[in-house]
Amino acid sequence: MSEVPLLVVDHLAKRYRERPAVRGVGFTLWPGEVLALVGESGSGKTTLLNMIAGRVAPNAGSVRFRVESGDIVDLVALSEAERRMLVRREIGFVHQNPRDGLRLSVSAGANIGEPLMAAGARHYGSIRHTAALWLERVEMDPRRLDDLPTSFSGGMQQRLQIARALVTEPRLVLMDEPTGGLDVSVQAKLLDLLRRLVGDLGISVVLVTHDLGVARLLAHRLLVMQQGEVVESGVTDQVLDDPQHPYTQLLVSSVLAA
Amino acid sequence: MYVAVKGGEAAIDAGHALLAERRRGDAAVPELSLAQIREQLSLAVDRVMAEGALYDPDLAALAVKQARGDLIEAIFLLRAYRTTLPRLAESEPIDTGRMRVERRISATFKDLPGGQILGPTFDYTHRLLDFALAAERPEPPAARAQAPAAPAEPMPRVAAILGGEGLIEQENAAAAAAPGDLTRAPLAYPASRDLRLQALARGDEGFLLAMGYSTQRGYGHSHPFAAEIRQGRVTVEIVPPELGFAVEIGEIAITECQMVNQFKGSDAAPPQFTSGYGLSFGGAERKAMAMALVDRALRAAELAEEPQAPAQDQEFVLSHADSVEASGFVQHLKLPHYVDFQSELDLLRRLRREWSARREAAE
Amino acid sequence: MTVATAGYNFAYLDEQTKRMIRRAILKAVAVPGYQVPFAGREMPLPYGWGTGGIQVTASIIGSEDRLKVIDQGADDTTNAVSIRRFFAKTAGVATTTRTSEATIIQTRHRIPETPLAAGQIMVFQVPIPEPLRWLEPRETETRRMHAQADYGSMYVKLYEDIARMGRIAAAYDYPVMVAGRYLMRPSPIPRFDNPKLDRSPALLLFGAGREKRIYALPPHTPVKSLDFEDHPFAIERWTERCQRCGSGESFLDEIVVDDRGTRRFVCSDTDHCDARLANGSAP
Numbered sequence: 001m002s003e004v005p006l007l008v009v010d011h012l013a014k015r016y017r018e019r020p021a022v023r024g025v026g027f028t029l030w031p032g033e034v035l036a037l038v039g040e041s042g043s044g045k046t047t048l049l050n051m052i053a054g055r056v057a058p059n060a061g062s063v064r065f066r067v068e069s070g071d072i073v074d075l076v077a078l079s080e081a082e083r084r085m086l087v088r089r090e091i092g093f094v095h096q097n098p099r100d101g102l103r104l105s106v107s108a109g110a111n112i113g114e115p116l117m118a119a120g121a122r123h124y125g126s127i128r129h130t131a132a133l134w135l136e137r138v139e140m141d142p143r144r145l146d147d148l149p150t151s152f153s154g155g156m157q158q159r160l161q162i163a164r165a166l167v168t169e170p171r172l173v174l175m176d177e178p179t180g181g182l183d184v185s186v187q188a189k190l191l192d193l194l195r196r197l198v199g200d201l202g203i204s205v206v207l208v209t210h211d212l213g214v215a216r217l218l219a220h221r222l223l224v225m226q227q228g229e230v231v232e233s234g235v236t237d238q239v240l241d242d243p244q245h246p247y248t249q250l251l252v253s254s255v256l257a258a
Numbered sequence: 259m260y261v262a263v264k265g266g267e268a269a270i271d272a273g274h275a276l277l278a279e280r281r282r283g284d285a286a287v288p289e290l291s292l293a294q295i296r297e298q299l300s301l302a303v304d305r306v307m308a309e310g311a312l313y314d315p316d317l318a319a320l321a322v323k324q325a326r327g328d329l330i331e332a333i334f335l336l337r338a339y340r341t342t343l344p345r346l347a348e349s350e351p352i353d354t355g356r357m358r359v360e361r362r363i364s365a366t367f368k369d370l371p372g373g374q375i376l377g378p379t380f381d382y383t384h385r386l387l388d389f390a391l392a393a394e395r396p397e398p399p400a401a402r403a404q405a406p407a408a409p410a411e412p413m414p415r416v417a418a419i420l421g422g423e424g425l426i427e428q429e430n431a432a433a434a435a436a437p438g439d440l441t442r443a444p445l446a447y448p449a450s451r452d453l454r455l456q457a458l459a460r461g462d463e464g465f466l467l468a469m470g471y472s473t474q475r476g477y478g479h480s481h482p483f484a485a486e487i488r489q490g491r492v493t494v495e496i497v498p499p500e501l502g503f504a505v506e507i508g509e510i511a512i513t514e515c516q517m518v519n520q521f522k523g524s525d526a527a528p529p530q531f532t533s534g535y536g537l538s539f540g541g542a543e544r545k546a547m548a549m550a551l552v553d554r555a556l557r558a559a560e561l562a563e564e565p566q567a568p569a570q571d572q573e574f575v576l577s578h579a580d581s582v583e584a585s586g587f588v589q590h591l592k593l594p595h596y597v598d599f600q601s602e603l604d605l606l607r608r609l610r611r612e613w614s615a616r617r618e619a620a621e
Numbered sequence: 622m623t624v625a626t627a628g629y630n631f632a633y634l635d636e637q638t639k640r641m642i643r644r645a646i647l648k649a650v651a652v653p654g655y656q657v658p659f660a661g662r663e664m665p666l667p668y669g670w671g672t673g674g675i676q677v678t679a680s681i682i683g684s685e686d687r688l689k690v691i692d693q694g695a696d697d698t699t700n701a702v703s704i705r706r707f708f709a710k711t712a713g714v715a716t717t718t719r720t721s722e723a724t725i726i727q728t729r730h731r732i733p734e735t736p737l738a739a740g741q742i743m744v745f746q747v748p749i750p751e752p753l754r755w756l757e758p759r760e761t762e763t764r765r766m767h768a769q770a771d772y773g774s775m776y777v778k779l780y781e782d783i784a785r786m787g788r789i790a791a792a793y794d795y796p797v798m799v800a801g802r803y804l805m806r807p808s809p810i811p812r813f814d815n816p817k818l819d820r821s822p823a824l825l826l827f828g829a830g831r832e833k834r835i836y837a838l839p840p841h842t843p844v845k846s847l848d849f850e851d852h853p854f855a856i857e858r859w860t861e862r863c864q865r866c867g868s869g870e871s872f873l874d875e876i877v878v879d880d881r882g883t884r885r886f887v888c889s890d891t892d893h894c895d896a897r898l899a900n901g902s903a904p
Contacts, residue, residue, distance in 0.1 A: 266698055266699045337663040338663050444659055444660050444833045447761050587668055589667065594693045596693060596874060597693045598794075601793040601812065602792045603875065608788070609787070
C-alpha cells in the first residue's frame, strides 16, 4: 500500500430538519482497501455513502479524494458541475437495485460499453470485445451481449451492473447493499465474484451493508454506525470476533442467534 | 418525357381563393358582423384574447371570423398581430380588490362580506338544447341588466380574509423582483413563478384543463378548495414618467380564481394554507380554475413536495401548454418530407438486403 | 407592393428584435455548434413551418441581398414559395432560384449540390435543435450534458443500432461533432448532405423558432458525422441517374409514376438540374 490515502472523509455531517442523519463522521481509505459501513437501517450509512458520491449535499465536513493526476480535491467544495464530472469519470457506483444502475432499454453490451464510449472509445469491434470479456469476467455468457437487461435474472442484472461500474477500472467504487434483495445462494456467488474482482483490480471500495456476513467476506476494515455516529471501527475480523461497543455486540449476537 | 412538378405559386393562390369562398359560406346567408361575434359569441372572443395574450375584443372577433370559428387558428392570428405592436408602457398591477364585480362566489365560506353573487353563469342551467334560440326573431329591447356598480359594502378578497388570520401564505410582493417577460427572454428551466403564470395564462385551455383534472384524480393531489372566483371589470393604470402619478388608461374584463390548497408548515413558520392562482381575460372561468390548479401543482418543488405527477413537471407542462406551438408542430407534418423519406427508404432497402444476405449465408 | 404600403418594418421584425436575434447569432458564431436560446417571436407563419429560419433571415437580410428559398431542394414547393413571397412582401428584396447568384439561401431539408462560396449565408430551418432529445426529454439534463461534453449516451445509441441492425440507423438529421466539442443536429438534411457542412467556406446559420434556439457553423469549421472507426459514416447512393439531366452525383427524388409501381428518379435540387441541362448535359 502506498503512503498517500485515496480518500479522506472528515467531520461529514447531514441534518434533515431537526433530525441529524450523520453526525460528524470521518475516516481514511487507502488504495486497495475495502471498507464496510455497517449498521441497521436508519444508522446513516447510506446517507454517508451518498454524500461521498456527491448525490446528497452535506451540511458540514469534507471529502478529500486523490484524483487521477495525483492532486487532492475536496469534492464537497467543488461546484455541482465539477463534482458530477469528476465522480462520473473516476468513481464507480453499484446500486442496490441493478435497475437503477443500468439502461434497461439497451443491450448488455451497450451498457458495459457506455463508460468506455463516454471516455472516448470509438472502435465498435474493440468496445464489443471488451464488453464480452467483462461479461465473462462476471461469469455471464458472452453470447448474451446483445440481450436486454430485462431478459436477465436479478442476480445477472447485478453482475451486469458490476461490469458496467468496473469496466473503466476506477480506483474507487462505492457500493450500496450490492447483494441486497437477492437469494442467499445467488448472494454467496456474487460476493465471491466481488472479492475476486476487487482483489484482482486492486480497487478501493466503500461498501454499505446491514449484513455482517457480507462485511466479513469483503471488507478489510469496518465502521459500525448507529444513529448517525461511528460507534466502533477497526479490522473486520477483530471487530466481529471481539466487539467492544454494546451496539456492536448486539449486532453480532443477533446474527449468531439467527 | 418526365416534366418537373411546377405550379406551387398557382396552387397557393387557388387555395387562398377557395378558402375565402368557404369562409363566406352560402352567399344567401347574411354575413357575420364583428359586432355579432363580439356580442353573441363573447366567450369565444374571451378565449381568443386570453390565449392570444392581447386584450381587444374587436380584433379578437375579427380573428374568430377570419379563422372560420377555429379558435386555435384565431389565437394564432392574434399572437402574430401582437408581435407587431410596439410596447408603450407597463401597467401597474391591477387591483382585483377594487373590481366592479359582476360575479363573485366562494366555496369555502357560506357567506362573507360582499356576499355570494351568482352573476351570468351556466352553472345552474339545465343543459337542454333551447330550440327557441333556433328561431331568429327581432327581440323587443329588453331591460338590460344593470351594469355592475362599485360594491356598496366592502368586498375583500378571500385571500385577504384568510391572510388576516395568518392562515394562508403571504404573497411576498414587496420583496419580489420585477416580473420577467415571457415574450422577451427565452424560457429556461427551472422557471420562476411569474414566468410560469404568464405561460399558463396564454396556455391552451384544453391542455390545462386536463392537467388540472389529473391533479384532482390523484396525479399530484393538493386538496384544492375554490376560495374565490371573481368576474368583473378592473381599471388599468400606468405611471407616465413625466407625470409621476398613476393615470387610468382603460378598463378590462377579467376572471380571477384563487384556489386554497393543503397546508404546509416548516421549522420557520406554522402550518398555513398554500394557494394556486388563475387569471384570464373576459369570462373564461374554466380556464382560470384550471390554471389555478396547475399553478399549485407546479409549485411542488418550492413547497418541498416530490414532483411525481405530470402536472408537477414544469418542463412537461410549460413546453406543451402553448397551442400555437403545438398546433404548428403537429400540423407541420403536412409539409413535404419526401427527401428525408427517401433517405429512410434507402436505409431500409439496404437493411433488408443485408438481412436477406445474412439469412442466405446462414442456410 | 412596396414595404411602405404594406405597413410593416423592413423584413417584418422591428429593429429591436432584429438586434436581439443578431446578438444571439454572434454568440452562436463565437461558439460553433452551441445552441443559443433566443426570445423568438410569433410570426405570421406557423411554428414548424420555418419561423426560426425566417427570423434569422429577417435579422440579417438587407436591401442589397439576393434571396433564394428552397424546400426539399426545390424553389417551387409550396412552402418555399410562401416564404419567398413573405420576404418579397415585407422586404422587397431581389429573389433568385440560382444558388450561385444568391447571397442568402434559406433552406428546409437540403443543402444545394452547387458548392457554396465565401460570402454566402445559408439559413437552415430546424424543427428539433437538440441532438440528445430522443435520448433525454429534459432540457435541464441535456443542457448539463452539453456543458460537460457528456455524450456517452449518443454513442450508446449508435452502438445499439449496429448491434441490432448491422449499421447506424440514422438516415437524416444525422448527428455531428462540431470542432471536436459540441454535438449538433444539422437539421433534417439527408446524411448525403452532411459532408457539405465540413469546412464550408460559407456561413451556416440554424434557426429553431418553436424551440427558440439559434446555432451556427462559421466558415471553415470542422464538422464530423458521428461514427465508429470500424463502421465509418457513409452516404446514400443510387444505381439510377437523374432522368432529366443524367447526373449520377446528386440526391435523387423517387417519383412513382403509375399504379404498377414504375419509378423515375430526378434531381432533388431543381436549380442544379436546370443548370446541367442548360450546359448540355443529357440523361
